[in-house]
Amino acid sequence: MQSSSPITTYNDLEAVFNRSCISGEINQSLLELKYLKHLDLSINCFEGKVIPKFMGSFKNLRYLNLSTSGFGGKLPHELGNLSTLGYLDLNNFREIWVNTSDDISHYSIIVLTYDLHVDRLDWLSRLSSLQYLDMTWVNLSTAADWVLSINMLPSILNLHLSYCQLPNISTSLPHVNLTSLSTLDLSRNRLGPQIPTWVFNNSRLVSLDLHYNSFEYPIPVALGNLCNLQTLNLQDNHFNGEINIFKESFKGCIKSIMEDLNLGRNGLSGHLPDWLGQFINLKSLSLSYNSLSGPIPPSLGRLSSLRELYLSENSLFGPIPHSLGRLCSLRGLYLYGNSLSGPIPPSLERLSSLRILSNSFRLSSIFFSGPIPPSLGRLSSLRKLFLYDNSLSGPIPPSLGRLSSLSTLSLYSNKLNGSIPSRKP
Template sequence: MQFSSSTPFEAACISGEINPSLLELKYLKHLDLSINCFEGKVIPKFIGSFKNLRYLNLSASGFGGRVPHELGNLSTLGYLDLNNYREIWVNTSDDISHYSIVVLTYDLHVDRLDWLSGLSSLQYLDMGSVNLSTAADWLLSIKMLPSILNLQLSYCQLPNISTSRPHVNLTSLSTLDLSGNKLGPQIPTWVFNNSRLVSLDLHYNSFQYPFPATLGNHCNLQTLNLQENHFNGEINRFKESFKGCIMSNLEDLYLGGNGLSVFNVSSNWVPPFQLTYFIMDDCELGPQFPPWLQTQKQLSYLSLSNASMSNTISSIFQILPSNITYLDLSSNRLKGSIPLSICQMKDLMYLSFSNNQLTHEIPQCLWDLQYLETMDLEHNFLSGGILNSKSNFSQLTSLHLSKNKLSGELPPSMKNCRMLITLDLGENKFSGSIPKWIGENLTSLMFLILRSNMFMGNIPPQLSLLSKLQVLDLSQNNLSGKIPESFGNFSAMAIANKTKENIFSGGQVGYLESIWVLWKGSLYEYSSTISLVININLSGNDLHGEIPKGITHLFGLQSLNLSKNHLMGIIPEDISDIRWLESLDLSWNRLSGMIPHTLSYITSLNHLNLSYNNFSGRIPSGRQLDTIKDSSIYTGNPLLCGPPLLKQCPGDETHCGSQLVLGGEGAEDELVIQLLFISMAPGFVVGFWVVCGILLFKRSWRLAYYHFFDDMGNRLYVVIARKVANFKKNEG
């Protein structure tokens, strides 16, 4: 085996072959090779020869091919983890945030599972994301595990089986995860034959009604996840299946993504359970906030996004307990001002009231919540400003306040938000200059969005100190001066072809980050692909000067928008160094000179706007530029000529009503032809003097030259004379 170190994750990653000499460890009981880089290599068969092995973990290691049946020889094995999903969690160097890397997985599969019958001591089995599509015997094989307690078969492409198998007896199971297999539409009745279940996860299976009545017999059930199925209609139909003792121990209930409608219970209903987690997104709970939630004294995680609620938000905080740590009430129709009572939630870490109808100011005390990591209040009608606070904002990693009516300057106290990775204040009325401390202090920023405000003054060059910055949007403000030359120093933007990572905000608990990015004239939300977005937008300001050449060093940049400014000079010739550039908008400026033909080398370019400038000369063509031929790209440049404009360039010739343009690939080919003609003249002169110059100044060569041609002339005369004589003789 060897260690790989091509990426930070792989710095301690084992790869290569597993040596059979490992068998010399005859008394080995615990073998953990998880989270490594075996790059599709087959799990060695000899692992099945460890007679004393109790624990085997090969998860997330990049194994591929068929799972060897020899693993069935491990009769003493109690724990087997073959989970093939490779999501590696990585903390940032400063522990401010963390992200996950979904690493390339390989086709790890089984042809059958009868070998499981040899694992008589097995209590824990995780084969998540292992391809079991051909294992028609999977359920019968699982049945042969007499000691199994925890069974994880998520996203395994399980073949569907009969929904009613009364003889299937898995009474020992306490945890069952069959999520992500699309086993619907009907839930198999055998799933509920075991009243000992503590945790049941059936999310994303396309299940529909009817729901088995035997669910009510699961008195020990603590976690039930039925998200992302098709249990639509009135939730009371679902509630009927809960009759019995199921609710007595239930703590975590996930019903989101089902399209369930009104939970019609009386206002004084007291449920028999005490939930800690309750998720019911995308369901029609409203219009009123569920009053029975006031009985849930242990509730810490509540997500009711897009639940059709239209209460005043102050009434909700009369119901909720103060020990909430996660609160998501986004995308409803909540009204009124955020009450001061929210600050009684001292342990609050995540808060989202986005896409509601909230008004008035943000409570000052909200900034003083010491554990708050994510605050999302975007798309409301909030007013006032961000008040200067004595708090150090020590934990805040994600702040979304866009699309409100907030105003004023950014307070100096915000410089203490050293853990921020996202600062989105777009589409408000913030004013003053952009503080230089953003670049000096907020060094963890990855996404800085200040578009559509009233900021003025120069762009502080200190922003280039943000080495992790991937998205910079300062568009639609009143900024002036030049674009800092130091903008070529954004380290994260210089990385081309980045790896897809899930970016999470929050130091203790991770929340998947998302942002809205202005891309090709439209707003798009990015979440799971956020790590791939690299964007600079400075459009709609009063910037002047030239385009900094340093920007061409941002090799990973995907979108550059400098439109609607007063920029002058030329487009840098090295613009083609930004190989991954997809969108380039330089319209409505004062740029001049010829459009560089190197633009045609940017193979990713699919959106280009150079209109309303002072460009001149022939429009380049060829390669990538031939795929985006649109005359509107060049409109408003009176000195431009050539296709796709109708205006011909000087020297173009027309014959029979058609235009004859020299060259095969536009300006580049025409230049080659012009250089050919230009080089012919000096070539002729040099060739002439190489021959004639020598004959003129060297007498011996000149005499030999003349004698040679005299001799050749005499020989030619004799040959012709003979031919003529023979011809006359034959004619006579």
């Protein structure tokens, strides 16, 4: 949501949102639009009103978006009459944000979520043309038939069932019809401990989000054969033990196509393995908040496409390898909360893409020693630099004055001397 007038406080944002809302009853006169194909009532304020049953009477409707509109009550089974529907968005929760004029800060508003729920989902099976379905934050806890109903959608490409309180999941299906599925989001449903095998029977999957589900090892080896999978989110599960438990699952073609891999908050232990360097197209790697130890392997320097590297809050030790300086596309480097030591390698001067709008360069509380390399003054895109709580010594290099985009510089709790350099044009 964008606003034409300046927004300076959270109250301003809330006022703008409330002014833009449609509320009240949905009039049945809408049915006079006999040839309606596209209906979008998203981001409104219906304050818990039930979706009217006559919504299922638009025989030509192909697109229906009722997301973030404050609907409540039971979903009408009549929606199953929309046999030509290709897109159905019932997402019951979303954070709306607005950029402020400085293009750095933003405000957000959490839209009130009403109790939108179902008693069963068999009516879904009649939507034979459906390609996109989002039921995020719709309560499906009583829909024991949800897997079988979803499996009756042969055309489905994108399926989002996050925060749905899904009941126990079938670990296998006698026949899998979801052969076209490219995006599957089952996150935040506590479906564990076993990942259902049918999830890995679809070779067309591009994005798979299973975070916060209490899943445990083992990961099916079939994961490695998902040759189109670009995004895999397994954060906040219970894959405890050596990180090498993933080695067999990542042996196949998956390692040459993966772009976003998130294994954070899983209790993984052991040393970072060299085989992580085989994900040649990886753009984001998250291993934060685990129990990983040992040095950062130089093999991570082979990830030439990497933009975000999250290794914070582990037990890593030793120096930062010079090879990280080869990650010329890196925008965010998160290493705090470890026991890394030694000097800051001058090779990091080649990380010219680091900037705060995407992420920040955070090297605080890592026990670095020695001087600040003058070469950091070449990081021309840098907006925030955190080097506090280390053992850095010597003068503050005047080259930091060349960082014309820098808005925050934090150097406290070191052994530095000299003055903060003036900014140079």
